[in-house]
Amino acid sequence: MKILLGLLARSSAKVEISHRNSGKFIAGFFVLTLGVSSLEANAFDADSARDMMGVCATCHGEFGQGGSRGEYPRIAGQSEKYLAIQLENFRARKRINFPMFPYTEERDLSDEDIHNISAYLASIKLPTKPPVFKGDEDGLTRLQMMEKVMIISRSEGDIENGSKVYKKECASCHAKDGGGRGSFPMLVGQYTNYLMKQITSYINGERPHDEDDSLGILAKLKDTDIRDILAYLTSIQPQE
Ligand code: HEC
Ligand code: HEC
CATH class of the missing domain: 1.10.760.10 (Cytochrome c-like domain)
Incomplete structure (x- = not known):
């Protein structure tokens, strides 16, 4: 019961920041409560992670591809363990990152959140060559396909x-x-x-x-x- 109350408390805190799709979130919440007892070590709650991602996306991009030409690093496809260590470091203020301060407060970023978001981000595979359009995509789909592509421009050197x-x-x-x-x-x-x-x-x-x-x-x-x-x-x- 303690777990459920904890989840509930965190859920309501999160709905405030991600008012985008609270309907989907509630659905996700019920799946989460049902799944608690059968949570496996490597499994992660994708709904909860996607919901969190709404917050991270403002800086790190919708797909975790990063933004503003690297001012915000790419976090998609990075090693899960490394991501978790960095989030723990931000939370413990061992690694100082002012833009992320509000998102790495103890009450907003639990161990479970770190596990979910790290596993989710690690699972995102971004293409490294330009997309081939079939011709029936609408403008938005095309734009999203382009945005996902991770090609870092060549830098000068020997x-x-x-x-x-x-x-x-x-x-x-x-x-x-x-x-x-x-x-x-x-x-x-x-x-x-x-x-x-x-x-x-x-x-x-x-x-x-x-x-x-x-x-x-x-x-x-x-x-x-x-x-x-x-x-x-x-x-x-x-x-x-
Ligand atoms: C307001 C902007 C902002 C938001 C929102 C934000 N970040 Fe960041 N994040 C940054 C910046 C800037 C850096 C780079 C810090 C530096 O240069 O050391 C960073 C770095 C990181 C890193 C380290 C990457 C690496 O390669 O070491 C991780 C992991 C990360 N963010 C995850 C997240 C997650 C998960 C969320 C959502 C819960 C989030 N961030 C939300 C701005 C943001
Ligand atoms: C003995 C192992 C080791 C070697 C050798 C090593 N690194 Fe690292 N590197 C690490 C670890 C561990 C981290 C993560 C540290 C942390 O938690 O901040 C890291 C992080 C980094 C990062 C930050 C990445 C990010 O996403 O923020 C850069 C850049 C980097 N290393 C460059 C290099 C370069 C260039 C070399 C060779 C000249 C090198 N490293 C050699 C272990 C190593």
Whole structure:
């Protein structure tokens, strides 16, 4: 019963922010209450996640594709574990992000919310090549198909050197294809200016890069190496 009351309290708080589709939300709520006892470890509540997404979308885009050319990072298709860690860090104020402050208050972002939204975002696969129109789509559908496509524009640099340094210094954690895994974020398919901003805050000690070797790797690189790594990352985007 405590769980139900908790859910109810949170639900009413959320309806205020997402007045868009409260009907659908109520339907989702009943599914949720029925499903509580059979909640599996890896399952997530898609209705609740979609409802939350309404709030995140104002900055991160309807599909989690990010916005304003990387001022708001892409969050769709990122590793679930990494997303959850970052949301926990924002909530604990270990990672400071003023735009997200109101959405990461303890009362608005429960552990269950973090689990649902992280699993939902991780499950979104964004295409990396332009859509092929069949011809019967309306304008809005076409626009949405275009908006989903994640192609990061090529950035300037020596790709060969970037490849060498990336493979030596970064690939062991962020994976050879830059796709990340577990607590290591995907870097390929993320906006270059956002990545650069993060690298700068790691070097300035504003965000810890990796527990064992905090800021070690990034701080010892030359500026040109960093530029070249970023150029390399934009050159290995898959086409699918
Ligand atoms: C008012 C704008 C805004 C809203 C609303 C917002 N965010 Fe963010 N979010 C940002 C900004 C800006 C950053 C980048 C911060 C930085 O540069 O370090 C960010 C970063 C993130 C990151 C880190 C990404 C990474 O690669 O490390 C995650 C995860 C995230 N947001 C999830 C969410 C979720 C989930 C929601 C909805 C509950 C949400 N955000 C709502 C502005 C927003
Ligand atoms: C020992 C493992 C390790 C290595 C090697 C490593 N990283 Fe990371 N990287 C991490 C972890 C862990 C995080 C997430 C840290 C956090 O929680 O903020 C991260 C985060 C990042 C981010 C932020 C991504 C985002 O979405 O906000 C960037 C950019 C990045 N690393 C670049 C690099 C580059 C470039 C290299 C090579 C020069 C590199 N990393 C090498 C472990 C590593």
